[in-house]
Amino acid sequence: MKDVYLFSGFLGSGKTSLLTDTIRQLKERGLKPAVLMNELGKLPFDSKAIEDDIPLKEMLEGCICCTGSEKTEAQLQTLLAGEDFDVLIIETTGAAHPVEALDAVYSPLFAKQLNVKGIVTVVDSKRWLDRHLLSPQMRSLFLEQIRHAHLLLANKMDLLSEDLQAKITFELQSFNSTATLIQTSHGKCPLSMLERLKGTVSEKKVNEARIGEQLTLSTRIISFKESVGKVEFEDWLRTIPSTIYRMKGFVPIKGTKNPMLFQYSYGMVQWLPEYVKMDPVIVIIGEKIADLKIPGSE
């Protein structure tokens, strides 16, 4: 399994700085990184920060979550098939919702090859202090990126007094008390902090940190043991909590030759026939998903 890190954070928060420093540390350890970068809101020279020997896929026309997951899947497949690497870093655009970016990475096609370690959100500490100046939509995105992080970097600490550094750390921690938080300048985060992330996916159990009502986004991969009736499955879908944000994969439906392609997002369901016999596996992304009983699975 290759470790995958998703770098999230508002525009200009320090993601590229984190990326270049992480690559340096990985190389020092003799590990080979690969990078998937999207260029929305970026200047083309951003990718020049990545040295030539690093496999790099850029998504110039848009962002990882809105160019369509097929495209991301294709990019990942090309990387997996054609490049030799140990660790994949995905730098999302500062305008991407981390749930959607995560969604693009969790294709059932390579669920068993990629070990998604988690979302690392870089917070522009000055912007945190000035968040009331953001539009409601942008503020909400900014807060979502922080809320869903598994590791939070309170960055640009060099620009703040000690009092403000303490204030921000306290505020961020109370906003997302499940993430590990570290103070950084210029995105300098020890590799060990990244490696310590437990990963968000497990076939058997779900890694879900729970403190009070605050939950971290988590993921489960479900393998089906037997075919299910379509009506039965759709009845079950009507019972699931609204904290299930996304499901996708291949469901073995009674009476069909191959498992059907299944997509679920925000209550919307889509079924498509599949002409190739794919593994009957779905990926679920959401909160409070540990106790879900899925028809047809164990």
Ligand SMILES: Nc1nc2c(ncn2[C@@H]2O[C@H](COP(=O)(O)OP(=O)(O)OP(=O)(O)O)[C@@H](O)[C@H]2O)c(=O)[nH]1
């Ligand atoms: N003073 C200071 N400047 C920083 C720090 N981190 C990043 N910067 C600067 O902030 C600017 C944006 O940093 P990047 O690393 O490019 O941020 P980014 O999140 O990749 O930016 P986008 O790709 O545009 O979203 C650059 O000019 C960095 O040099 C920091 O900790 N302190």
